[in-house]
Amino acid sequence: MTKIDGAKYPDHLFPSVDPEAEYQLSVVEGRQSGRPYWMLNLSVFDIKRMFSEFLDRAEHDPRSLAHRSLTPSRARKLKQYIFGEVLPDDGFYILPPLVLSVDCDEYDFEEVCLSAGRLTLPSDSQFWLGDGQHRAAGFLQAYLEAPAMLNHETVGVMLLPDTGNRIRHQVFLDINANASKPSKSLATLFDERDRLADVTRNLLTLPWVEHYTNLERTTLPKNSGDLFTLNGLRDANRELLATVPESDWDSTAVHFWKAIAEVIPQWHDVLAAIEKGQTVDAPTLRQDYICFHSITLSALGLLGQQIIDDGQIPSMEGLASVDWSRSNPDWEGLFLFEGKIIKNKQSATRFANYLRVTL
Numbered sequence: 001m002t003k004i005d006g007a008k009y010p011d012h013l014f015p016s017v018d019p020e021a022e023y024q025l026s027v028v029e030g031r032q033s034g035r036p037y038w039m040l041n042l043s044v045f046d047i048k049r050m051f052s053e054f055l056d057r058a059e060h061d062p063r064s065l066a067h068r069s070l071t072p073s074r075a076r077k078l079k080q081y082i083f084g085e086v087l088p089d090d091g092f093y094i095l096p097p098l099v100l101s102v103d104c105d106e107y108d109f110e111e112v113c114l115s116a117g118r119l120t121l122p123s124d125s126q127f128w129l130g131d132g133q134h135r136a137a138g139f140l141q142a143y144l145e146a147p148a149m150l151n152h153e154t155v156g157v158m159l160l161p162d163t164g165n166r167i168r169h170q171v172f173l174d175i176n177a178n179a180s181k182p183s184k185s186l187a188t189l190f191d192e193r194d195r196l197a198d199v200t201r202n203l204l205t206l207p208w209v210e211h212y213t214n215l216e217r218t219t220l221p222k223n224s225g226d227l228f229t230l231n232g233l234r235d236a237n238r239e240l241l242a243t244v245p246e247s248d249w250d251s252t253a254v255h256f257w258k259a260i261a262e263v264i265p266q267w268h269d270v271l272a273a274i275e276k277g278q279t280v281d282a283p284t285l286r287q288d289y290i291c292f293h294s295i296t297l298s299a300l301g302l303l304g305q306q307i308i309d310d311g312q313i314p315s316m317e318g319l320a321s322v323d324w325s326r327s328n329p330d331w332e333g334l335f336l337f338e339g340k341i342i343k344n345k346q347s348a349t350r351f352a353n354y355l356r357v358t359l
Contacts, residue, residue: 023121041154044143047136050127078138097156098132101168130171183218184231199249200234207274225282232294239301256304263320264291291324295335295343299351318358
Protein backbone atom coordinates (compact mmCIF):
# COMPACT_ATOMS: atom_id res chain seq x y z
CA MET A 1 0.00 0.00 0.00
CA THR A 2 0.96 3.63 -0.38
CA LYS A 3 3.01 4.88 2.53
CA ILE A 4 0.89 6.82 5.01
CA ASP A 5 1.83 10.30 6.14
CA GLY A 6 2.82 9.70 9.76
CA ALA A 7 2.08 13.28 10.79
CA LYS A 8 -1.46 13.07 9.45
CA TYR A 9 -2.22 9.52 10.59
CA PRO A 10 0.07 8.93 13.60
CA ASP A 11 0.70 5.22 14.06
CA HIS A 12 0.72 5.42 17.84
CA LEU A 13 -3.05 5.92 17.77
CA PHE A 14 -3.62 2.70 15.84
CA PRO A 15 -2.81 -0.93 16.57
CA SER A 16 -0.02 -2.49 14.57
CA VAL A 17 -1.31 -4.19 11.41
CA ASP A 18 0.66 -6.64 9.30
CA PRO A 19 0.38 -5.35 5.69
CA GLU A 20 0.79 -8.92 4.46
CA ALA A 21 -2.10 -10.26 6.56
CA GLU A 22 -5.30 -11.40 4.91
CA TYR A 23 -8.49 -9.46 5.40
CA GLN A 24 -10.91 -11.47 7.50
CA LEU A 25 -14.31 -9.82 7.82
CA SER A 26 -17.59 -10.80 9.45
CA VAL A 27 -20.26 -10.21 6.82
CA VAL A 28 -23.78 -10.93 5.66
CA GLU A 29 -23.96 -11.97 2.02
CA GLY A 30 -26.68 -10.83 -0.37
CA ARG A 31 -27.21 -10.71 -4.13
CA GLN A 32 -28.05 -7.97 -6.61
CA SER A 33 -27.98 -8.32 -10.41
CA GLY A 34 -27.08 -11.94 -9.87
CA ARG A 35 -23.83 -10.90 -8.18
CA PRO A 36 -22.86 -11.32 -4.53
CA TYR A 37 -22.29 -8.40 -2.20
CA TRP A 38 -21.50 -8.23 1.50
CA MET A 39 -22.70 -6.01 4.33
CA LEU A 40 -20.24 -5.41 7.16
CA ASN A 41 -18.95 -2.91 9.69
CA LEU A 42 -15.58 -1.18 9.65
CA SER A 43 -13.80 0.26 12.66
CA VAL A 44 -11.59 3.31 12.41
CA PHE A 45 -8.62 0.93 12.36
CA ASP A 46 -10.00 -0.83 9.29
CA ILE A 47 -10.57 2.49 7.54
CA LYS A 48 -7.02 3.58 8.26
CA ARG A 49 -5.55 0.35 6.91
CA MET A 50 -7.75 0.03 3.85
CA PHE A 51 -8.26 3.59 2.62
CA SER A 52 -5.55 5.92 3.88
CA GLU A 53 -3.93 5.95 0.46
CA PHE A 54 -7.03 7.72 -0.82
CA LEU A 55 -7.82 9.85 2.21
CA ASP A 56 -4.25 11.13 2.56
CA ARG A 57 -4.43 13.08 -0.69
CA ALA A 58 -6.85 15.84 -1.59
CA GLU A 59 -6.30 15.67 -5.34
CA HIS A 60 -6.10 12.74 -7.71
CA ASP A 61 -6.22 12.15 -11.42
CA PRO A 62 -9.98 11.52 -11.81
CA ARG A 63 -9.28 8.80 -14.38
CA SER A 64 -7.56 6.73 -11.70
CA LEU A 65 -10.39 6.96 -9.17
CA ALA A 66 -13.86 5.61 -8.63
CA HIS A 67 -15.22 8.92 -7.30
CA ARG A 68 -14.66 12.67 -7.12
CA SER A 69 -11.42 14.06 -5.76
CA LEU A 70 -11.52 14.39 -1.99
CA THR A 71 -12.56 17.88 -0.85
CA PRO A 72 -10.93 18.59 2.54
CA SER A 73 -13.60 21.11 3.57
CA ARG A 74 -16.36 18.51 3.14
CA ALA A 75 -14.44 16.01 5.26
CA ARG A 76 -13.95 18.67 7.97
CA LYS A 77 -17.65 19.49 7.91
CA LEU A 78 -18.50 15.84 8.52
CA LYS A 79 -15.94 15.69 11.31
CA GLN A 80 -17.58 18.69 12.96
CA TYR A 81 -20.99 17.08 12.53
CA ILE A 82 -19.77 13.96 14.34
CA PHE A 83 -18.25 16.02 17.14
CA GLY A 84 -21.39 18.08 17.50
CA GLU A 85 -23.54 15.00 18.02
CA VAL A 86 -21.33 12.37 19.66
CA LEU A 87 -19.77 14.51 22.37
CA PRO A 88 -22.99 15.60 24.18
CA ASP A 89 -24.47 12.95 26.48
CA ASP A 90 -27.67 12.79 24.42
CA GLY A 91 -25.92 13.21 21.07
CA PHE A 92 -26.88 11.29 17.96
CA TYR A 93 -25.18 11.11 14.59
CA ILE A 94 -25.60 8.83 11.60
CA LEU A 95 -23.30 8.04 8.71
CA PRO A 96 -24.93 6.12 5.82
CA PRO A 97 -23.03 3.01 4.73
CA LEU A 98 -19.99 3.37 2.52
CA VAL A 99 -20.16 1.59 -0.82
CA LEU A 100 -16.90 -0.13 -1.72
CA SER A 101 -15.64 -2.34 -4.48
CA VAL A 102 -12.72 -4.69 -4.03
CA ASP A 103 -10.36 -5.80 -6.78
CA CYS A 104 -9.04 -9.27 -5.92
CA ASP A 105 -8.34 -12.43 -7.86
CA GLU A 106 -10.18 -14.64 -5.41
CA TYR A 107 -12.12 -14.57 -2.18
CA ASP A 108 -13.52 -17.10 0.23
CA PHE A 109 -16.90 -16.77 1.94
CA GLU A 110 -17.63 -19.31 4.67
CA GLU A 111 -21.29 -19.24 5.65
CA VAL A 112 -22.01 -19.82 9.33
CA CYS A 113 -25.75 -19.20 9.57
CA LEU A 114 -28.44 -17.68 7.31
CA SER A 115 -26.06 -15.92 4.88
CA ALA A 116 -23.89 -14.64 7.73
CA GLY A 117 -20.29 -15.76 7.82
CA ARG A 118 -16.63 -14.88 7.36
CA LEU A 119 -15.19 -13.31 4.22
CA THR A 120 -11.48 -13.76 3.57
CA LEU A 121 -9.73 -11.52 1.03
CA PRO A 122 -6.08 -11.61 -0.08
CA SER A 123 -3.66 -9.16 1.52
CA ASP A 124 -3.06 -7.44 -1.84
CA SER A 125 -6.76 -6.63 -2.38
CA GLN A 126 -7.37 -3.11 -3.69
CA PHE A 127 -10.39 -1.26 -2.28
CA TRP A 128 -12.19 1.58 -4.05
CA LEU A 129 -14.58 3.97 -2.34
CA GLY A 130 -17.46 4.20 -4.79
CA ASP A 131 -19.52 6.26 -2.36
CA GLY A 132 -18.64 7.74 1.02
CA GLN A 133 -15.03 8.91 0.82
CA HIS A 134 -15.86 12.14 2.67
CA ARG A 135 -17.74 10.23 5.38
CA ALA A 136 -14.74 7.94 5.80
CA ALA A 137 -12.30 10.87 5.91
CA GLY A 138 -14.46 12.83 8.38
CA PHE A 139 -14.83 9.77 10.60
CA LEU A 140 -11.08 9.19 10.60
CA GLN A 141 -10.29 12.85 11.31
CA ALA A 142 -12.79 12.89 14.19
CA TYR A 143 -11.08 9.85 15.67
CA LEU A 144 -7.64 11.43 15.42
CA GLU A 145 -8.85 14.42 17.45
CA ALA A 146 -10.87 12.47 20.02
CA PRO A 147 -9.90 8.78 19.91
CA ALA A 148 -11.51 7.91 23.23
CA MET A 149 -14.89 9.07 21.95
CA LEU A 150 -14.85 6.96 18.78
CA ASN A 151 -12.76 4.00 19.87
CA HIS A 152 -15.69 1.59 19.66
CA GLU A 153 -17.62 3.24 16.83
CA THR A 154 -18.10 1.59 13.44
CA VAL A 155 -19.27 2.55 9.95
CA GLY A 156 -21.52 0.35 7.84
CA VAL A 157 -20.27 -0.87 4.47
CA MET A 158 -21.65 -2.45 1.32
CA LEU A 159 -18.79 -4.33 -0.34
CA LEU A 160 -18.90 -5.40 -4.01
CA PRO A 161 -16.46 -7.83 -5.65
CA ASP A 162 -14.95 -6.24 -8.75
CA THR A 163 -12.14 -8.29 -10.25
CA GLY A 164 -10.26 -6.15 -12.76
CA ASN A 165 -11.98 -2.93 -11.65
CA ARG A 166 -14.70 -3.29 -14.26
CA ILE A 167 -17.59 -1.66 -12.37
CA ARG A 168 -16.04 0.83 -9.94
CA HIS A 169 -16.74 3.90 -12.09
CA GLN A 170 -20.29 2.75 -12.82
CA VAL A 171 -20.90 2.25 -9.09
CA PHE A 172 -20.07 5.92 -8.44
CA LEU A 173 -22.15 7.17 -11.38
CA ASP A 174 -25.21 5.05 -10.62
CA ILE A 175 -25.31 5.98 -6.93
CA ASN A 176 -24.94 9.71 -7.54
CA ALA A 177 -27.20 9.80 -10.60
CA ASN A 178 -30.06 8.40 -8.53
CA ALA A 179 -29.41 10.35 -5.32
CA SER A 180 -32.01 12.88 -4.21
CA LYS A 181 -31.64 15.29 -1.32
CA PRO A 182 -34.69 16.01 0.83
CA SER A 183 -36.50 19.23 0.01
CA LYS A 184 -35.93 22.24 2.23
CA SER A 185 -39.51 21.98 3.48
CA LEU A 186 -39.05 18.35 4.45
CA ALA A 187 -35.75 19.20 6.13
CA THR A 188 -37.58 21.89 8.12
CA LEU A 189 -40.22 19.36 9.14
CA PHE A 190 -37.73 16.73 10.29
CA ASP A 191 -34.66 18.60 11.57
CA GLU A 192 -34.75 18.42 15.36
CA ARG A 193 -31.40 20.21 15.73
CA ASP A 194 -32.37 23.36 13.83
CA ARG A 195 -33.89 25.83 16.27
CA LEU A 196 -35.39 27.89 13.46
CA ALA A 197 -37.04 24.79 12.03
CA ASP A 198 -38.45 24.05 15.48
CA VAL A 199 -39.98 27.54 15.68
CA THR A 200 -41.47 27.12 12.22
CA ARG A 201 -42.99 23.73 13.05
CA ASN A 202 -44.62 25.32 16.09
CA LEU A 203 -46.56 27.58 13.72
CA LEU A 204 -48.53 24.51 12.65
CA THR A 205 -50.74 25.28 15.66
CA LEU A 206 -52.09 28.26 13.68
CA PRO A 207 -55.15 27.19 11.64
CA TRP A 208 -54.11 28.73 8.33
CA VAL A 209 -50.63 27.17 8.61
CA GLU A 210 -52.03 23.77 9.56
CA HIS A 211 -54.63 23.66 6.78
CA TYR A 212 -52.82 25.33 3.89
CA THR A 213 -49.08 24.72 4.24
CA ASN A 214 -47.30 22.09 2.17
CA LEU A 215 -44.86 20.21 4.38
CA GLU A 216 -42.81 18.58 1.61
CA ARG A 217 -42.46 20.84 -1.40
CA THR A 218 -40.25 23.91 -1.77
CA THR A 219 -42.39 25.29 -4.58
CA LEU A 220 -46.08 24.70 -5.16
CA PRO A 221 -47.50 23.21 -8.39
CA LYS A 222 -49.99 25.38 -10.23
CA ASN A 223 -52.99 23.35 -9.09
CA SER A 224 -51.85 22.75 -5.50
CA GLY A 225 -54.48 23.06 -2.81
CA ASP A 226 -51.96 24.70 -0.49
CA LEU A 227 -51.13 28.38 -0.08
CA PHE A 228 -47.70 28.26 1.57
CA THR A 229 -44.66 26.01 1.96
CA LEU A 230 -43.00 25.19 5.25
CA ASN A 231 -39.68 26.31 3.83
CA GLY A 232 -41.19 29.67 2.83
CA LEU A 233 -42.26 30.19 6.44
CA ARG A 234 -38.82 29.19 7.73
CA ASP A 235 -37.14 31.70 5.41
CA ALA A 236 -39.52 34.39 6.65
CA ASN A 237 -38.84 33.49 10.28
CA ARG A 238 -35.11 33.76 9.65
CA GLU A 239 -35.64 37.40 8.69
CA LEU A 240 -38.22 38.11 11.38
CA LEU A 241 -36.14 36.76 14.27
CA ALA A 242 -32.70 37.95 13.20
CA THR A 243 -32.43 40.46 16.06
CA VAL A 244 -34.77 38.79 18.58
CA PRO A 245 -33.29 36.92 21.56
CA GLU A 246 -33.59 33.19 20.94
CA SER A 247 -35.57 32.73 24.14
CA ASP A 248 -38.33 34.89 22.59
CA TRP A 249 -38.40 33.29 19.15
CA ASP A 250 -41.47 31.10 19.64
CA SER A 251 -43.71 33.72 21.19
CA THR A 252 -42.59 36.46 18.78
CA ALA A 253 -43.21 34.30 15.70
CA VAL A 254 -46.65 33.15 16.81
CA HIS A 255 -47.82 36.64 17.83
CA PHE A 256 -46.44 38.25 14.68
CA TRP A 257 -48.02 35.85 12.22
CA LYS A 258 -51.33 35.86 14.09
CA ALA A 259 -51.37 39.65 13.79
CA ILE A 260 -50.58 39.46 10.07
CA ALA A 261 -53.35 36.93 9.43
CA GLU A 262 -55.90 39.20 11.09
CA VAL A 263 -55.16 42.29 8.99
CA ILE A 264 -54.41 41.10 5.45
CA PRO A 265 -57.94 40.75 4.03
CA GLN A 266 -57.29 37.64 1.94
CA TRP A 267 -55.59 35.86 4.84
CA HIS A 268 -58.47 36.84 7.12
CA ASP A 269 -60.92 35.37 4.62
CA VAL A 270 -59.02 32.09 4.75
CA LEU A 271 -59.27 32.11 8.55
CA ALA A 272 -63.01 32.75 8.34
CA ALA A 273 -63.47 29.87 5.90
CA ILE A 274 -61.58 27.50 8.19
CA GLU A 275 -63.76 28.49 11.14
CA LYS A 276 -66.86 27.70 9.05
CA GLY A 277 -65.44 24.36 7.94
CA GLN A 278 -65.18 25.56 4.36
CA THR A 279 -62.34 25.20 1.86
CA VAL A 280 -60.85 27.91 -0.32
CA ASP A 281 -59.80 27.90 -3.96
CA ALA A 282 -56.05 27.97 -3.30
CA PRO A 283 -54.86 27.99 -6.95
CA THR A 284 -57.04 31.01 -7.75
CA LEU A 285 -55.96 32.86 -4.61
CA ARG A 286 -52.28 32.34 -5.43
CA GLN A 287 -52.88 33.42 -9.01
CA ASP A 288 -54.85 36.56 -8.16
CA TYR A 289 -53.12 37.76 -4.97
CA ILE A 290 -49.46 38.28 -4.22
CA CYS A 291 -49.94 37.96 -0.44
CA PHE A 292 -49.73 34.17 -0.60
CA HIS A 293 -46.35 34.03 -2.33
CA SER A 294 -43.04 33.34 -0.60
CA ILE A 295 -41.69 36.76 -1.62
CA THR A 296 -44.43 38.28 0.55
CA LEU A 297 -43.59 36.05 3.50
CA SER A 298 -39.94 37.13 3.29
CA ALA A 299 -40.91 40.79 2.97
CA LEU A 300 -43.22 40.51 5.98
CA GLY A 301 -40.43 38.85 7.95
CA LEU A 302 -38.08 41.72 7.09
CA LEU A 303 -40.81 44.21 7.98
CA GLY A 304 -41.20 42.55 11.37
CA GLN A 305 -37.43 42.71 11.91
CA GLN A 306 -37.58 46.48 11.27
CA ILE A 307 -40.51 47.32 13.53
CA ILE A 308 -40.41 44.87 16.45
CA ASP A 309 -38.97 46.62 19.47
CA ASP A 310 -38.18 44.72 22.68
CA GLY A 311 -40.54 41.94 21.67
CA GLN A 312 -43.48 44.32 21.24
CA ILE A 313 -45.40 44.05 17.98
CA PRO A 314 -46.99 47.36 16.91
CA SER A 315 -50.30 47.65 15.10
CA MET A 316 -50.26 46.12 11.64
CA GLU A 317 -53.60 47.61 10.59
CA GLY A 318 -52.01 49.54 7.73
CA LEU A 319 -51.50 46.30 5.81
CA ALA A 320 -55.27 46.05 5.40
CA SER A 321 -55.19 48.99 2.97
CA VAL A 322 -52.59 47.45 0.65
CA ASP A 323 -53.81 46.36 -2.77
CA TRP A 324 -52.57 42.77 -2.67
CA SER A 325 -53.83 41.87 -6.12
CA ARG A 326 -51.15 40.65 -8.47
CA SER A 327 -52.22 43.27 -11.01
CA ASN A 328 -51.22 46.13 -8.69
CA PRO A 329 -48.81 48.26 -10.80
CA ASP A 330 -46.81 49.17 -7.66
CA TRP A 331 -45.21 45.73 -7.70
CA GLU A 332 -43.34 46.39 -10.94
CA GLY A 333 -39.76 47.25 -10.08
CA LEU A 334 -40.12 46.07 -6.48
CA PHE A 335 -40.13 42.32 -7.02
CA LEU A 336 -42.05 42.01 -10.28
CA PHE A 337 -40.12 42.51 -13.50
CA GLU A 338 -41.98 42.20 -16.78
CA GLY A 339 -44.59 40.13 -15.00
CA LYS A 340 -42.08 37.72 -13.43
CA ILE A 341 -41.55 37.49 -9.67
CA ILE A 342 -37.88 37.83 -8.70
CA LYS A 343 -37.24 36.57 -5.19
CA ASN A 344 -33.95 37.62 -3.63
CA LYS A 345 -32.85 39.64 -0.63
CA GLN A 346 -32.89 42.91 -2.59
CA SER A 347 -36.43 42.50 -3.91
CA ALA A 348 -37.72 41.33 -0.52
CA THR A 349 -36.11 44.38 1.13
CA ARG A 350 -37.68 46.77 -1.39
CA PHE A 351 -41.05 45.11 -0.79
CA ALA A 352 -40.62 45.39 3.01
CA ASN A 353 -39.76 49.10 2.74
CA TYR A 354 -42.88 49.63 0.61
CA LEU A 355 -45.06 47.89 3.21
CA ARG A 356 -43.55 49.86 6.07
CA VAL A 357 -44.78 53.12 4.59
CA THR A 358 -48.36 51.83 4.95
CA LEU A 359 -48.07 51.33 8.74
